[in-house]
Amino acid sequence: MEISPDAWVLAEWQGWRLTATVGFTWLVMAFLVIVSRAITARLSEGETVSRWQVMLEVIVTAIRDQIDEVGADDPDRYLPFIGTLFLFIATANLLAVVPGYEPPTGSLSTTAALAICVLIAVPIFSITRRGLGGYLKTYIHPTPLMLPFNLIGELSRTLALAVRLYGNVMSGTVIVGILISVAPFFFPILMQLLGLLTGLIQAYIFAILAMVYIASASRSRPKPDNQPDTDNPNTAGD
Amino acid sequence: MQIDWLTVAAQIVNFLVLVWLLQRFLYRPISAAMRRREARIEDRLAQARTTRQEAAEEAERLGKERAALAEEKAGILDKARADAAELHQELEAELRAEMEDKRKTWQRHLEEERDEFTRRLQRHAGQRLIDIAERVLADFAGTDLSERIATTFVSRLESLDEDARARLVEATRQADSAVIATGRPLDPTTRGKITRALHEALASDIPVAYREDEDVLLGVRLTIGDQTVEWSAARHLRRLETALDEILDSEGRGPRAAGTAQNSAATARPPRPERSAT
Numbered sequence: 001m002e003i004s005p006d007a008w009v010l011a012e013w014q015g016w017r018l019t020a021t022v023g024f025t026w027l028v029m030a031f032l033v034i035v036s037r038a039i040t041a042r043l044s045e046g047e048t049v050s051r052w053q054v055m056l057e058v059i060v061t062a063i064r065d066q067i068d069e070v071g072a073d074d075p076d077r078y079l080p081f082i083g084t085l086f087l088f089i090a091t092a093n094l095l096a097v098v099p100g101y102e103p104p105t106g107s108l109s110t111t112a113a114l115a116i117c118v119l120i121a122v123p124i125f126s127i128t129r130r131g132l133g134g135y136l137k138t139y140i141h142p143t144p145l146m147l148p149f150n151l152i153g154e155l156s157r158t159l160a161l162a163v164r165l166y167g168n169v170m171s172g173t174v175i176v177g178i179l180i181s182v183a184p185f186f187f188p189i190l191m192q193l194l195g196l197l198t199g200l201i202q203a204y205i206f207a208i209l210a211m212v213y214i215a216s217a218s219r220s221r222p223k224p225d226n227q228p229d230t231d232n233p234n235t236a237g238d
Numbered sequence: 239m240q241i242d243w244l245t246v247a248a249q250i251v252n253f254l255v256l257v258w259l260l261q262r263f264l265y266r267p268i269s270a271a272m273r274r275r276e277a278r279i280e281d282r283l284a285q286a287r288t289t290r291q292e293a294a295e296e297a298e299r300l301g302k303e304r305a306a307l308a309e310e311k312a313g314i315l316d317k318a319r320a321d322a323a324e325l326h327q328e329l330e331a332e333l334r335a336e337m338e339d340k341r342k343t344w345q346r347h348l349e350e351e352r353d354e355f356t357r358r359l360q361r362h363a364g365q366r367l368i369d370i371a372e373r374v375l376a377d378f379a380g381t382d383l384s385e386r387i388a389t390t391f392v393s394r395l396e397s398l399d400e401d402a403r404a405r406l407v408e409a410t411r412q413a414d415s416a417v418i419a420t421g422r423p424l425d426p427t428t429r430g431k432i433t434r435a436l437h438e439a440l441a442s443d444i445p446v447a448y449r450e451d452e453d454v455l456l457g458v459r460l461t462i463g464d465q466t467v468e469w470s471a472a473r474h475l476r477r478l479e480t481a482l483d484e485i486l487d488s489e490g491r492g493p494r495a496a497g498t499a500q501n502s503a504a505t506a507r508p509p510r511p512e513r514s515a516t
Binding site: 004006019021022025026029032033036037040043044045046053056057060061076079080081083084087088104107108109110112113114116117 | 243245247249250259260261263264265269271272275278
């Protein structure tokens with residue numbers, strides 16, 4: 001029984017193997033881009049708006065509101081990164097209802113890649129916002145003694161992100177596979193439905209956690225002269 | 239559970255490409271469209287506010303105009319009423335003047351009618367008087383009235399004072415003929431008697447023409463040039479006329495007393511002057 005789509009080779013050419021992970025990733029990318037392009041090509045700015053445009057607007061607005069709630073003061077800065085995380089993971093998971101499709105998020109390589117992207121994005125957003133010194137200071141906060149723990153926290157939460165998504169998606173696939181061998185009728189369908197819900201929730205969790213990490217690293221600290229903090233302080237860390 | 243690092247690298251690239259693609263095809267157009275729509279809605283709202291304010295101002299302006307028009311209308315109506323009242327007074331005055339004129343005209347006609355009546359009455363009365371007198375003379379004197387008149391005229395001529403006779407003689411020299419006017423035609427005998435008496439009295443053989451004149455009524459009027467000698471009933475009739483006038487005036491002040499001082503003044507005619515040489 002295949003556990004990872006990495007092992008499923010779709011094509012091979014001169015020593016290069018196209019694994020199912022990459023192949024289905026491209027499929028998801030193509031799906032997202034084509035749908036977006038098809039809808040945004042006929043954008044309306046008047047009173048009458050097509051229902052597809054309304055759908056896209058609702059999705060984009062909802063993601064931006066979520067980013068705003070987490071506490072970023074400029075949602076449009078993070079929207080492409082966080083929004084793409086959510087849309088990619090959600091689409092990859094939801095397409096699991098299509099027979100023959102293997103979600104690329106069920107591969108640890110994909111989830112690790114996404115987690116590494118988050119790992120890199122956190123310092124990038126933080127440095128562009130606070131400068132290099134400001135970013136590095138977060139590691140010795142509140143005291144330099146905390147430096148090793150901060151470093152460990154940074155790495156461990158990246159690992160947790162990757163494994164959490166991988167485990168949830170892979171387990172769904174595995175459970176369906178096991179159930180088919182045990183109870184081949186009806187029950188796998190229910191589990192598949194549950195898998196859809198789980199996939200959507202995982203996409204939300206991954207995107208929100210990424211945003212929380214970025215926001216906590218990017219948030220400027222209160223100044224010594226007690227100037228009011230312009231950032232939203234009610235955001236919880238990890 | 240294994241990680242293929244090549245796949246990881248490929249997925250990182252894939253993800254970054256997807257971020258770029260979605261930024262280009264999804265987030266940016268959607269955000270821009272929403273921003274533009276919001277701006278447009280904001281524009282519309284601002285426009286609507288402006289329009290409403292303009293409408294309010296326009297309504298206020300129209301209200302003021304309407305009030306001004308109402309005021310103007312009231313003013314015009316007042317003026318029209320005043321003009322109408324003035325016109326009414328003028329017309330009333332005109333009507334009164336016209337009525338007064340008519341009344342005066344009517345009064346004048348009345349007076350003329352009365353005068354005419356008086357004249358006719360005079361004439362009738364004179365005629366009747368002459369008739370009566372003639373009949374009385376004819377009955378009692380046994381002679382014709384014309385002859386009597388002639389006789390009287392002849393005796394009058396004879397008894398003319400010197401001054402009058404001289405004026406008549408003077409007139410015969412200038413005039414071609416003498417004219418005898420009587421109310422009734424005279425018979426040839428009487429005419430001859432008068433002609434003879436005239437020739438004797440004036441010592442002249444001036445031709446004498448006989449003429450009838452209604453106004454003479456009874457008697458004789460001699461006209462030579464611009465000299466006139468008259469012995470007739472006209473004088474008595476004029477006295478009678480004066481008496482009749484007085485009677486009519488006293489009656490006119492009775493029931494037809496609409497007449498005023500002016501009325502009575504008009505009727506109080508001066509007596510006609512007597513053109514008598516005697």
